[in-house]
Amino acid sequence: MFKRKWLTAPYLAFILCGTVIPLIAILYYGFTDQEGSFTLENITAIADEEHAKALGLALLLALICTVVCLILAYPVGLILRKNASGKKGFVVFILILPMWMNFLLRTYAWKALLAGNGVLNNILGGLGIGKLNIINTPAAIVLGMVYDFLPFMILPIYNVMVKIDNNLIEAAYDLGASKGKVLTKVLLPLSMPGIISGITMVFVPAVTTFVISQILGGGKIYLIGNIIEQEFTLNGNRQLGSGLSLVMMVFILISMALLNKFDKNGEGSII
Amino acid sequence: MSNILELEHISKKFDDDLVLDDLCLEVKENTFMTLLGPSGCGKTTTLRIIGGFTTPDEGRVLFEGRDITNLPPNKRHLNTVFQKYALFPHMSVGENIAFGLKISGKSDQYIRDKIRYALKLVNMDGYENRDVNMLSGGQQQRIAIARAIVNEPKVLLLDEPLGALDLKLRQDMQYELIRLKNELGITFIYVTHDQEEALTMSDTVVVMNQGYIQQMGSPESIYNEPENAFVATFIGDSNIMGGVMLRDKLVRILGVDFPCVDTGFGTNKPVDVVIRPEDVVLAEPGKGRMDGVVSHLIFKGVHYEMEVQAGGFEWLVQSTSMFPVGQEVSLNVDPFNIQIMNKPESEDEEAVVIDV
Numbered sequence: 056m057f058k059r060k061w062l063t064a065p066y067l068a069f070i071l072c073g074t075v076i077p078l079i080a081i082l083y084y085g086f087t088d089q090e091g092s093f094t095l096e097n098i099t100a101i102a103d104e105e106h107a108k109a110l111g112l113a114l115l116l117a118l119i120c121t122v123v124c125l126i127l128a129y130p131v132g133l134i135l136r137k138n139a140s141g142k143k144g145f146v147v148f149i150l151i152l153p154m155w156m157n158f159l160l161r162t163y164a165w166k167a168l169l170a171g172n173g174v175l176n177n178i179l180g181g182l183g184i185g186k187l188n189i190i191n192t193p194a195a196i197v198l199g200m201v202y203d204f205l206p207f208m209i210l211p212i213y214n215v216m217v218k219i220d221n222n223l224i225e226a227a228y229d230l231g232a233s234k235g236k237v238l239t240k241v242l243l244p245l246s247m248p249g250i251i252s253g254i255t256m257v258f259v260p261a262v263t264t265f266v267i268s269q270i271l272g273g274g275k276i277y278l279i280g281n282i283i284e285q286e287f288t289l290n291g292n293r294q295l296g297s298g299l300s301l302v303m304m305v306f307i308l309i310s311m312a313l314l315n316k317f318d319k320n321g322e323g324s325i326i
Numbered sequence: 327m328s329n330i331l332e333l334e335h336i337s338k339k340f341d342d343d344l345v346l347d348d349l350c351l352e353v354k355e356n357t358f359m360t361l362l363g364p365s366g367c368g369k370t371t372t373l374r375i376i377g378g379f380t381t382p383d384e385g386r387v388l389f390e391g392r393d394i395t396n397l398p399p400n401k402r403h404l405n406t407v408f409q410k411y412a413l414f415p416h417m418s419v420g421e422n423i424a425f426g427l428k429i430s431g432k433s434d435q436y437i438r439d440k441i442r443y444a445l446k447l448v449n450m451d452g453y454e455n456r457d458v459n460m461l462s463g464g465q466q467q468r469i470a471i472a473r474a475i476v477n478e479p480k481v482l483l484l485d486e487p488l489g490a491l492d493l494k495l496r497q498d499m500q501y502e503l504i505r506l507k508n509e510l511g512i513t514f515i516y517v518t519h520d521q522e523e524a525l526t527m528s529d530t531v532v533v534m535n536q537g538y539i540q541q542m543g544s545p546e547s548i549y550n551e552p553e554n555a556f557v558a559t560f561i562g563d564s565n566i567m568g569g570v571m572l573r574d575k576l577v578r579i580l581g582v583d584f585p586c587v588d589t590g591f592g593t594n595k596p597v598d599v600v601i602r603p604e605d606v607v608l609a610e611p612g613k614g615r616m617d618g619v620v621s622h623l624i625f626k627g628v629h630y631e632m633e634v635q636a637g638g639f640e641w642l643v644q645s646t647s648m649f650p651v652g653q654e655v656s657l658n659v660d661p662f663n664i665q666i667m668n669k670p671e672s673e674d675e676e677a678v679v680i681d682v
Binding site (some may be wrong): 228 | 376378379398399400401405406408409410411413414415416423426429430473476
């Protein structure tokens with residue numbers, strides 16, 4: 056009999072070369088110095104003021120971005136749950152349409168829009184409202200993050216929302232629940248798997264981004280991703296880069312573990 | 327007994343489809359009323375209007391004399407048992423039952439006692455902490471009933487609650503529901519397409535078709551005295567044939583005169599005649615009113631079911647005595663087992679509209 060498990064061989068090879076080997080390399084470099092002997096310096100380097108600040112800022116901005124995405128996406132999910140099925144597909148299509156374009160292009164577009172004498176400020180100036188100086192600030196970075204990652208919040212929430220049986224909502228009303236109670240006692244708990252996977256899919260890439268912060272931060276705001284990128288590229292210090300990467304991974308794992316506490320059934324988590 | 331619920335001239339359209347047309351219905355306190363009819367007859371829409379999930383286009387819903395037409399479901403003093411149970415999957419059995427009580431702010435002690443009482447009532451003692459997703463269909467149905475009745479509604483609405491259960495369980499649950507209704511002393515409004523369920527459990531059966539009430543009455547009167555051909559065919563098996571009412575108490579069926587008990591149809595009036603298969607009496611040829619030949623025979627357990635060709639009509643006959651295929655027999659029907667009905671007034675309206 057033909058063994059089906061061999062069909063997974065290409066994927067296994069890909070995972071081995073693309074994830075497992077690089078991860079081992081990062082582990083190796085993270086715990087060695089330039090001469091190749093064991094050290095913890097690359098790890099403890101996170102305590103440097105510059106590094107700690109970058110990590111803190113990355114976590115903070117990713118958190119803000121995740122919360123904003125959740126606030127924007129959840130009502131969309133609620134509305135889509137109610138509406139006639141014919142229109143649903145179209146609305147979702149519109150919402151994920153930005154995903155069809157490379158995110159670098161979209162980020163550069165925001166840079167052009169937000170620039171000091173960019174499109175937005177020209178319009179605002181023309182209307183006599185005054186200038187909006189958010190380019191090269193953390194606010195611009197959060198805006199870029201939200202724009203880039205919002206579809207990853209909407210899709211999983213939408214997916215669980217449309218599967219919630221309408222009978223359950225009617226049953227809750229029937230038992231005396233107000234609209235607010237239906238939301239907190241039935242809709243929220245039942246959509247938790249979607250919320251969890253949405254948070255995961257937004258928070259992790261947001262915490263590790265370095266491109267958005269580079270483009271919309273004007274190269275002046277350093278997130279942990281920018282520091283790591285510079286160690287690998289500009290400074291050629293792959294040992295320090297690896298060490299900081301490991302620390303960042305630990306922080307992400309901790310965040311996900313905290314998140315999983317809210318997800319009793321473990322349906323929404325990706326780790 | 328006073329009316330707990332009244333529907334006044336209810337009409338409802340979905341898109342261009344008229345689902346209910348000027349429906350009027352009165353529900354007496356403490357009765358078991360069943361809305362019976364084929365799918366699409368408007369019975370579920372009627373229940374949803376009573377529950378508050380659907381707003382009628384026209385008409386009023388009165389609850390204890392008060393207009394509740396525009397009251398949302400969470401403000402109505404009635405509870406629903408849904409067709410597919412609709413138990414909250416993220417809650418235990420106990421939490422499901424406690425849902426309504428918690429919302430109305432009852433004390434923990436009260437809620438605990440109520441859960442225990444309700445579980446006992448539906449024969450599910452000790453299931454408080456079970457996961458609802460692990461229960462069988464019949465058990466989920468019991469929990470759905472328990473969840474509804476702990477709120478002490480004055481009217482319990484049941485939307486085909488036994489539809490998904492197997493035959494044996496369904497029959498057991500029918501007796502359970504009758505017992506529950508008697509113990510709770512509240513009004514049940516039950517929707518089903520299963521005529522046997524309706525006849526077994528109800529005090530009052532409302533037969534519906536195409537958005538109209540066709541007939542309303544006790545199970546016995548619905549079965550024995552169907553007012554039109556739709557009710558006669560929908561409830562049980564029947565022989566329906568055209569006839570002529572010659573005069574009071576005499577009807578001509580298939581060219582043979584049968585004495586009957588109906589009066590007031592006038593003379594030489596064309597009518598529809600219903601004769602239940604168990605009311606046809608078979609005997610040796612020449613001893614009845616018509617002679618015929620047995621063309622089919624099936625053993626049904628309690629009785630035999632036969633088809634008899636007589637007078638150009640295929641009579642359905644149920645009898646405990648067996649006549650083999652090919653045997654010549656005679657047919658007779660007792661006068662009070664012949665049910666005379668007016669012919670439908672038009673072709674598209676299968677049955678006359680009856681004002682209740």
